[in-house]
Amino acid sequence: MNTVSTVRKVGIVGWGAIGRTVGTALADGRVEGAELVCVVDNRPLGDAAPAPQVPLEEALELCDLIVEAAGQGVVREWGERVLASGTDLLVASSGAMTDEELAKRLLATGPGRVYFTGGAVGGLDLLQAARSLGPLDDVRLTTTKLPSTLEQPWMDEELLTRMRxxxxxxxxxxxxxxxxxxxxxxxxxVAASVALAVGDLDTVRVRVVADPAAHHTRHVIEASGAHGAYRFEVAHLPDPGNPATSQVVPYAVLRGLAALAGRTGQIL
Incomplete structure (x- = not known):
């Protein structure tokens, strides 16, 4: 790895809805202590990105922090390689961590360190604090989105017709x-983020709802244990370029970047 600098040298993997917003903010100097050095993407970007497009191997030479903004597959395929090179990794697609074997390998691999963002949901810090008092024995998440954003290749025709x-x-x-x-x-x-906060994948019960009137993506978290009960509800506009992603997600990534770059005065 690359020499440690007072300025975090950042590479972004993925130039989609999340990567573009994060990369543009970095290039514009809006994150103190962090600069965009390069972009990794499997599509030719030409002049679309404000930094050179390079292969992953070159990015690991240039950067001390890689931001994953391209989906769970990237975490599975490249996560250990990034960390083994000594480069830190900030994961936006926290759903990858529901693969417990992968999560163990990432947490055990170094000298790079792996970090996660809360993405489109709040209250995770409080759930982590509450968990220190004792287990949360009933945790429920209801996620409501537009039907088109939830369609998957494994769905049968009956379910697809009901949704459509x-x-x-x-x-x-x-x-x-x-x-x-x-x-x-x-x-x-979001389901993975809640589970990471609670510390148990199987405790968190998730209900996925398709609603043609869901102009906002809605997440409702309800948790309780012997020491208290908690309820959080968030409603976000979907990203216009990728409705499967909430518009707020890249800004959660930017907040994580600011914390890693050592900007002072933040609520942690």
């Missing part, structure tokens, strides 16, 4: 935070 012709909310699937992110790899990172 719905005039009101339709329950698409229920399961644990271990099961749901694998079924909806681009739409349910």
């Amino acid at each position: 012709t719905a005039t009101g909310p339709v329950e698409v699937m229920t399961g644990t935070a271990r099961e749901i992110p694998a079924k909806f790899p681009r739409s349910t990172n």
Whole structure:
């Protein structure tokens, strides 16, 4: 790895809805202590990115921090290689961490360090604090999105028809935070984030709802244990370029970057 600098040298993997917003903010100097050095993407970007497009191997030579903004597959394929090179990794697609074997390998690999963002949901810090008092024995997440953003190749025709012709909310699937992110790899990172905060994939019960009137993506978290009860609800506008992602997600990544760059005066 690359020499440590007072300025974090950042490479972004993925120049989609998340990567473009994060990369543009970095290039404009809006994150004190961090600069965009390069972009990694499997599509030719030409002049679309404000930094050179390079292969991953070159990015690991140039950067001390890689931001994953391209989906769970990138975390699985490249995560250990990034960390083994001594480069830190900031993961936006936290759903990858529901693969417990992968999570163990990433946490054990170094000298690079792996970090995660909360993405489209709040209250995770409070859930982590509450968990220190004792287990949260009932944790429920209900995620409601537009039907088109939830369609998956594994769905049968009956379910697809119900979703496409719905005039009101339709329950698409229920399961644990271990099961749901694998079924909806681009739409349910929130389930993984909640499970990481709670510390147990199987405790978190997830309900995925398709609603043609869902102009906002909505997440409702309800948690309780012997020491208290908690309820959080968020409603975000979807990203216009990628409705499966909430518009706020890249800004959560930018907040994480600012914290890693050592900007002072933040709530942690």
